[in-house]
Amino acid sequence: MNPIELSFEFFPPKTAEGVDKLRATRAQLAPLKPKFVSVTFGAGGSTQQGTLDTVVDIAKEGIEAAPHVSCIGSSKDSLRAILNEYRAHGIRHIVALRGDLPSGMGEVGELRYASELVSFIRAEFGDWFWIEVAGYPEYHPQSRSPRHDMDNFVRKVKAGANSVITQYFFNADAYFRFVDDAQKLGVDVPIVPGIMPITNYSQLMRFSEMCGAEVPRWVARRLESFGDDRESIRAFGLDVVTDLCERLLGAKVPGLHFYTLNGAAATKAICERLNA
Numbered sequence: 001m002n003p004i005e006l007s008f009e010f011f012p013p014k015t016a017e018g019v020d021k022l023r024a025t026r027a028q029l030a031p032l033k034p035k036f037v038s039v040t041f042g043a044g045g046s047t048q049q050g051t052l053d054t055v056v057d058i059a060k061e062g063i064e065a066a067p068h069v070s071c072i073g074s075s076k077d078s079l080r081a082i083l084n085e086y087r088a089h090g091i092r093h094i095v096a097l098r099g100d101l102p103s104g105m106g107e108v109g110e111l112r113y114a115s116e117l118v119s120f121i122r123a124e125f126g127d128w129f130w131i132e133v134a135g136y137p138e139y140h141p142q143s144r145s146p147r148h149d150m151d152n153f154v155r156k157v158k159a160g161a162n163s164v165i166t167q168y169f170f171n172a173d174a175y176f177r178f179v180d181d182a183q184k185l186g187v188d189v190p191i192v193p194g195i196m197p198i199t200n201y202s203q204l205m206r207f208s209e210m211c212g213a214e215v216p217r218w219v220a221r222r223l224e225s226f227g228d229d230r231e232s233i234r235a236f237g238l239d240v241v242t243d244l245c246e247r248l249l250g251a252k253v254p255g256l257h258f259y260t261l262n263g264a265a266a267t268k269a270i271c272e273r274l275n276a
């Protein structure tokens, strides 16, 4: 029996080779028996077709697959059409997000925030979908203040979310505080920590800068000092992220959601060390 509830996140491949690579990644991760896997979309919902194709491909393997659905830049009609399509394919699990518009492009759309998307889905589709929403233990990068962000988060959950996946973080205390604060404000759904394996220093710093996740100085400096020595980066990253997961599991988190970036090795190595 697997005592840790695992889920894995993938992005929709753009090429036939990418599709094959993702299938191989799934095959390597399958023995870990994820509860579900999720599939992202590109900025402004640009790869919604890729998301659908990938989710359908995964569902055929008997794995529960949850598409990410964003509302920014979309009309209610187009969202209804996408959600109907997922329902027609028997998909019952989604990750509902506001998303981001590509910089300087496009209209906001009819639904401005993820909370409005959750309300829309509940109003139109009742309880058909299990809805995940995003949480930000280090706060959303555009938020006006921590308190404002938390109030918006609570509103989003209360609009009808079943569960939360967090942005990745390396400061466990930020997550614990976030969960405490949310629970004090009446959030009683599971808040599953998002885990980013470390395999590449410059990519990690770029992603973290964009999404507002802090890479602790000691971690960044050590990673930087390895230069092109990818083996040392991987080995150190494995230690850091496994320690983080152990601390989280010690506090009885409801699961771990891995941002796999469509690769199996790093996620598998962490889970094996955790005995998952």
Ligand code: FAD
Residues within 6 Å of the ligand: 039, 040, 041, 042, 043, 044, 068, 095, 096, 097, 098, 099, 100, 112, 113, 114, 115, 133, 134, 135, 140, 141, 142, 143, 144, 148, 149, 150, 152, 153, 156, 165, 166, 167, 168, 194
């Ligand atoms: P929201 O919850 O709507 O919040 C966005 C901002 O608006 C916050 O600052 C919030 O405080 C503020 N806000 C909310 N409600 C109000 C209100 N009523 N009034 C004023 N301000 C308000 N991006 C992708 O491009 N593709 C993906 O597949 C993807 N998947 C993700 C999965 C997870 C688990 C996470 C954590 C993030 C993901 N993202 C993805 C990134 C996400 O799209 C961005 O972080 C986006 O900027 C916010 O989406 P949200 O659903 O969290 O927005």
